[in-house]
Amino acid sequence: MKRRTYLATVGSTVAALPVALAGCSGAPGAGADDETPTDEDDVSGKTTETDDGGATDDEDGDSENGSGTVTAGPSEVDMVTDGDQYYFDPIGLFVEPGTTATWVNVSGAHSTVAYAESNDQAETTRIPSDAEPWSSEVLSEADATFEHTLETTGTYDYFCGPHKSLGMIGRLVVGEPGGPATEGQPPDGELPDSQTIVDQGAVSYGDFAG
Incomplete structure (x- = not known):
């Protein structure tokens, strides 16, 4: 070459x-x-959704704020007129402290009022001594709601103003039983035992009254 x-x-x-x-x-x-995994990669195998406030919802539906603390979500109680029956459903409900309870007017016209002597029509107090009482207006429109956040642990009894004398009463247990509502029944009817409500999570009106 x-x-x-x-x-x-x-x-x-x-x-x-x-x-x-x-x-x-x-x-x-x-x-x-x-x-390097991107933000869209599911590294932990657990899907989360973030709302505008920076909170996330895990697979169990619990809400978690930016500090990692799990807070209770809202819990609903229906207010019902059915023929000559007037009732809250569930009649007994267990929630964690910090839960916002929501009463929904399904039919008829109803209110939700805590058994606290500071409220009209309440002859006795049947909520924890340091708890904040509540009293709604009468809700007459379908799907109208009233909300109250329950911070204090204990048992809360409440009633419907227009139908109190007809036995329309309900009970909430926040965290664990406690307070004056654990001592016997309210003057206007009967309610599920506080521990039964804790054990079952909720007691429907039909199961209790039936």
């Missing part, structure tokens, strides 16, 4: 080496194992 032809061939080979080496950057140790 002529010297000039030989040098040209060697020069072309050397020039091609960087390109070949660059193609080896995907060699073992630099491939898919080194990829």
Whole structure:
């Protein structure tokens, strides 16, 4: 081979080496194992959704704020007129402290009033001594609601103002039984035992009255 032809061939080979080496950057140790998961990757296997306030909902439906503290979600009690029956359903409900209870007017016209002597129509107090009492207006529109947040542990008895004398009463247990409501029944009817409510989570009106 002529010297000039030989040098040209060697020069072309050397020039091609960087390109070949660059193609080896995907060699073992630099491939898919080194990829960093993106925000869309489900690294823990648990899906979360973030609301505008920075809270997340885990798979169990509990709400978790930015500090990692789980807070109770709202719990609903229906207020019902059914023929000559007037009742709260569930009649007994267990919630954790910090829960916002929501009363929903399903039919008829009803209110929810805590048994606290500071409230009209309440001859006795049947909520924890340091708890905040509540008293709603009469709700007459379908699906109208009233909310109250329950911070203090204990048993809370309440009634419907228009139908108190007809036995429309209910009970909430917040965290664990306690307070004056654990001492006998309210003056306007009967309610499930506080511990039964804790054990079952909720006692429907039908199960209790039936």
